[in-house]
Amino acid sequence: MDMKRHYYEDIQIFQKPVHVFWFVVLLVGLVILPLVTRNYTMSLVNFIAINVIVTLGLNLLVGYTGQISLGHGGFVAIGAYATVLLMQHLGLNFFPALVLAGFVAAGFGFLLGLPALRLEGPYLAIATLGFGMAVTQIIGRSTFFGGRMGLKVPKINIAGLTLSSDKELYVVIISITVLMAFAMRNLTRSRVGRALIAIRESDIAAETLGVNLAWYKTLSFAVSAFYAGVAGGLLAIIFGYINPSIFDFVMSILFLAMVVVGGAGAILGSILGGIVVTFLDLKLNAVTSMPLIGDLLREISTRWMSVSGLPNFRSVLFGILLILFVVFEPHGLYGIWLRIKKYWKTWPF
Amino acid sequence: MFSQLIINGISSGSLYALVALAMVIIYKASEVPNFAQGEMATLSVFVAWHFVNAQFLPFYQAVAAALLFAFAVGVLFEFTVLRRAEKPSILELIVMTLGLQMFIYGIIGWKWGAEQKTFSLPIAEDSVVQLGPVVIGWLNIITIATSLLCVLVLYLFFTRTKLGTAMRAVQMNSTAARINGIRVHRIMSLTWGLSAVIGTIAGILFAPVSPLDPQLMWDPLLKGFAAGVLGGMTSPFGAVLGGYILGIIENLFGAYISLEFKSVVAFALIVLVLWFKPSGLFSRHYERKV
Numbered sequence: 001m002d003m004k005r006h007y008y009e010d011i012q013i014f015q016k017p018v019h020v021f022w023f024v025v026l027l028v029g030l031v032i033l034p035l036v037t038r039n040y041t042m043s044l045v046n047f048i049a050i051n052v053i054v055t056l057g058l059n060l061l062v063g064y065t066g067q068i069s070l071g072h073g074g075f076v077a078i079g080a081y082a083t084v085l086l087m088q089h090l091g092l093n094f095f096p097a098l099v100l101a102g103f104v105a106a107g108f109g110f111l112l113g114l115p116a117l118r119l120e121g122p123y124l125a126i127a128t129l130g131f132g133m134a135v136t137q138i139i140g141r142s143t144f145f146g147g148r149m150g151l152k153v154p155k156i157n158i159a160g161l162t163l164s165s166d167k168e169l170y171v172v173i174i175s176i177t178v179l180m181a182f183a184m185r186n187l188t189r190s191r192v193g194r195a196l197i198a199i200r201e202s203d204i205a206a207e208t209l210g211v212n213l214a215w216y217k218t219l220s221f222a223v224s225a226f227y228a229g230v231a232g233g234l235l236a237i238i239f240g241y242i243n244p245s246i247f248d249f250v251m252s253i254l255f256l257a258m259v260v261v262g263g264a265g266a267i268l269g270s271i272l273g274g275i276v277v278t279f280l281d282l283k284l285n286a287v288t289s290m291p292l293i294g295d296l297l298r299e300i301s302t303r304w305m306s307v308s309g310l311p312n313f314r315s316v317l318f319g320i321l322l323i324l325f326v327v328f329e330p331h332g333l334y335g336i337w338l339r340i341k342k343y344w345k346t347w348p349f
Numbered sequence: 350m351f352s353q354l355i356i357n358g359i360s361s362g363s364l365y366a367l368v369a370l371a372m373v374i375i376y377k378a379s380e381v382p383n384f385a386q387g388e389m390a391t392l393s394v395f396v397a398w399h400f401v402n403a404q405f406l407p408f409y410q411a412v413a414a415a416l417l418f419a420f421a422v423g424v425l426f427e428f429t430v431l432r433r434a435e436k437p438s439i440l441e442l443i444v445m446t447l448g449l450q451m452f453i454y455g456i457i458g459w460k461w462g463a464e465q466k467t468f469s470l471p472i473a474e475d476s477v478v479q480l481g482p483v484v485i486g487w488l489n490i491i492t493i494a495t496s497l498l499c500v501l502v503l504y505l506f507f508t509r510t511k512l513g514t515a516m517r518a519v520q521m522n523s524t525a526a527r528i529n530g531i532r533v534h535r536i537m538s539l540t541w542g543l544s545a546v547i548g549t550i551a552g553i554l555f556a557p558v559s560p561l562d563p564q565l566m567w568d569p570l571l572k573g574f575a576a577g578v579l580g581g582m583t584s585p586f587g588a589v590l591g592g593y594i595l596g597i598i599e600n601l602f603g604a605y606i607s608l609e610f611k612s613v614v615a616f617a618l619i620v621l622v623l624w625f626k627p628s629g630l631f632s633r634h635y636e637r638k639v
Binding site for chain 1 (some may be wrong): 376380381382384430433435437439440441443444445447448449450451452453454455456457458459461462489555563571574575578582609610612613615616619620623624
């Protein structure tokens with residue numbers, strides 16, 4: 001077993017040379033991925049990467065700080081609309097607009113974090129739920145935001161090049177994702193991250209240790225919203241047009257599902273959860289065309305349920321998934337991964 | 350005009366009060382806002398619809414069957430899921446109810462499809478009673494009367510019966526209740542069942558004024574939440590009162606200020622209330638200790 005002699009060995013980004021090796025392998029893999037796959041696969045990867053960004057942010061709030069948000073769809077919506085409107089009305093380029101939109105979302109996150117200082121658990125859940133609903137309601141009723149019809153997203157220009165194909169977008173999206181995952185890893189191992197974890201374990205105890213509750217709680221809301229906002233901007237581009245019905249309650253629940261399935265309080269968990277849940281979600285949209293399972297489901301549908309309602313199988317499965325993970329594996333996929341690792345490390349014993 | 354609005358407000362407030370009551374009963378026992386409350390009720394209303402339209406049962410038998418079904422769903426969820434989790438945190442409890450919500454939502458959609466159905470009480474839709482300047486629909490009268498009756502019955506149940514007292518004991522302190530020989534888990538299951546029944550009564554009263562689809566109870570659920578928070582999630586009395594207050598304020602706002610933003614009023618109201626009284630209007634605020 002490896003022995004740690006110093007605290008800084010415990011919080012380094014790369015604890016062993018082998019980590020550097022795998023990180024390089026990952027980067028190389030991400031670089032050659034677009035060279036070997038079709039355009040359709042790329043669009044899938046893009047969507048997954050964007051959801052990973054949201055999950056990273058939400059996990060900071062839920063997994064590290066121990067607060068809850070059922071309104072992250074609202075932040076994603078704010079980010080998406082802010083990006084598009086900044087590009088249309090102020091004529092900004094894509095990157096400044098995206099960063100600004102992130103900060104706009106962070107501002108709203110800060111505002112939502114203020115009442116969160118006084119609310120806990122269930123009350124906070126309801127407040128954030130109301131926030132998410134209110135955002136889409138207001139967007140849907142205002143002509144400035146395009147109302148129910150939505151807005152068309154302008155084409156993206158970077159250094160004279162117009163990005164249109166999924167492979168070109170991939171370069172932008174995946175580099176932002178890697179950057180933000182890296183930033184999150186850095187944040188959580190810093191003084192700020194430790195303060196947030198202390199709040200999760202016991203906010204009163206953390207306060208007596210000198211952690212400024214007001215500052216760190218709102219900060220965690222703001223950072224989380226920033227991630228969601230940036231993801232929203234990216235989402236706007238790959239969708240090509242946005243309307244309020246995209247950012248509904250189910251979207252917020254899916255983000256929460258990603259955190260829970262992946263593992264709360266772990267960066268790797270966010271990434272795993274984002275990938276697995278998004279992939280499942282996309283696959284389930286076409287569940288009837290799957291071999292075996294598709295036939296089985298169609299059989300069940302005609303016998304007991306209804307065929308026209310089969311797309312709802314997606315909700316059924318996600319509901320079961322959420323419950324099973326919380327009951328049997330509260331640490332999510334990351335917990336499973338940790339146990340596998342431990343098993344092999346101590347193997348003959 | 351004004352008294353008319355008040356009556357309409359009380360009518361919709363009765364529904365919110367029932368939903369809030371169902372929510373509070375569970376919150377006091379399990380410390381979780383039950384996000385699946387609305388879906389549990391919707392499923393039961395669909396079951397009633399199924400009995401009426403596919404099995405051709407009389408209305409009252411179908412409703413009785415649906416209430417029984419709701420009770421079973423509540424008990425079953427506590428028995429199969431909540432009891433299996435080891436010392437779940439509040440966050441995990443919330444996620445479990447959300448999981449149940451998605452599960453039931455999917456089941457409803459899968460079984461009955463997305464097309465809207467209608468489910469109405471066996472009374473003439475537009476029969477009204479004239480009381481001076483105020484016109485009250487029979488549906489409103491039934492809604493108000495049923496909810497008042499429910500509140501009364503629950504009050505008697507909680508104060509006069511052995512089971513009700515046991516439920517209150519578990520809500521107050523489950524460890525002490527266990528020491529005194531109360532089977533906490535069993536009482537917990539029954540509490541979930543009871544709450545589901547109350548939610549279903551609200552659902553059956555709401556179904557005639559809304560198309561019957563999987564999202565039937567979303568709006569009443571949110572308003573019921575708001576009412577519960579308004580009155581204080583730990584006070585059943587406050588929750589009922591919060592429901593009526595919310596119904597009235599909402600209707601006045603819709604008539605005099607803006608019909609368009611009527612549905613946002615509830616949330617503006619709870620944000621205001623929570624800002625000044627973080628535990629709601631009618632419940633005492635306890636400082637938590639480490």
